[in-house]
């Protein structure tokens with residue numbers, strides 16, 4: 001099937017001077033490395049085309065392929081945003097905490113989060129990748145990452161080459177006529193199941209955004225990817241102590257046993273009293289433009305014993321509202337499979 005290609009302009013943002021190109025020399029940008037959050041916010045706010053760089057594991061590939069062409073890079077690695085801070089209310093994870101974080105308390109309190117982190121990328125990438133960057137990484141739709149194809153997420157109003165093209169890896173929930181990409185983060189799916197909150201700083205102070213509200217569904221504005229306002233910086237993720245966090249797990253299905261993004265994944269957590277499920281979380285990854293909460297599956301579990309019949313009902317309910325294409329209809333069965341497998345793991349917890 002023919003795919004729509006777009007004419008590449010050397011630099012696509014807001015009519016700045018034409019830069020040197022890949023074929024010739026290199027793109028130019030300012031590089032700044034602030035030492036305080038205040039200075040970072042100033043550097044982001046005072047340049048209309050500034051971009052934050054943390055671990056750089058995603059952004060550098062986007063710069064290399066000219067998907068992103070910032071004029072100023074603000075390297076936040078000098079900011080005091082690392083580490084875990086525990087309290088009775090839960091844990092606060094600094095935005096610069098690496099995805100390789102190794103803390104036995106985290107594994108005991110939030111198994112779903114540690115399993116999701118370990119299922120991502122490779123050890124080398126996890127050593128570099130940060131929590132903030134993982135949540136805000138770009139989608140892995142091949143058409144988004146190849147500037148010669150139309151992508152309204154990359155360039156507003158240009159359409160979606162994926163819709164006419166190969167959608168095998170793409171979404172079955174929450175997509176639109178303008179975009180069918182899926183969000184690639186494993187960690188975000190686990191954080192959604194844990195009712196986590198993203199803490200952001202900006203010129204107007206501190207805001208807290210529930211992880212479920214951080215990423216936007218594409219609708220007809222796919223380029224509006226998340227709820228951060230211009231000039232805002234993620235400084236931490238707060239994960240509350242909750243009755244179901246300890247009985248939680250993450251199951252990911254992918255094309256290879258490691259070093260691959262989810263085709264479908266499930267983060268599940270269950271709180272039972274006297275053998276009856278009081279509350280549950282069933283969240284899905286690899287199937288929607290944002291981490292996807294399967295409310296219908298959670299309802300199918302509440303008030304029941306967690307047994308094979310309840311698990312089957314939840315697995316079936318998890319696909320409610322799915323709108324697959326012929327080439328990604330296999331994901332419907334994958335969703336049932338990962339939910340079934342994840343909940344079955346909780347039977348022995």
Ligand SMILES: Cc1cc2nc3c(=O)[nH]c(=O)nc-3n(C[C@H](O)[C@H](O)[C@H](O)COP(=O)(O)OP(=O)(O)OC[C@H]3O[C@@H](n4cnc5c(N)ncnc54)[C@H](O)[C@@H]3O)c2cc1C
Nearest residue numbers: 054055056057058059120121129130132133134185186234
């Ligand atoms: C080969 C490969 C395989 C991968 N496999 C997986 C996988 O299986 N699962 C998975 O979840 N991920 C996977 N990833 C993605 C990887 O986890 C991300 O690249 C990484 O988490 C991004 O973090 P970073 O710190 O390097 O972000 P960067 O590349 O530095 O930044 C990414 C984006 O986030 C923004 N940003 C970063 N920090 C902040 C902040 N504090 N506030 C505001 N904006 C910010 C940047 O401006 C940029 O837009 C893979 C990556 C690669 C290259």
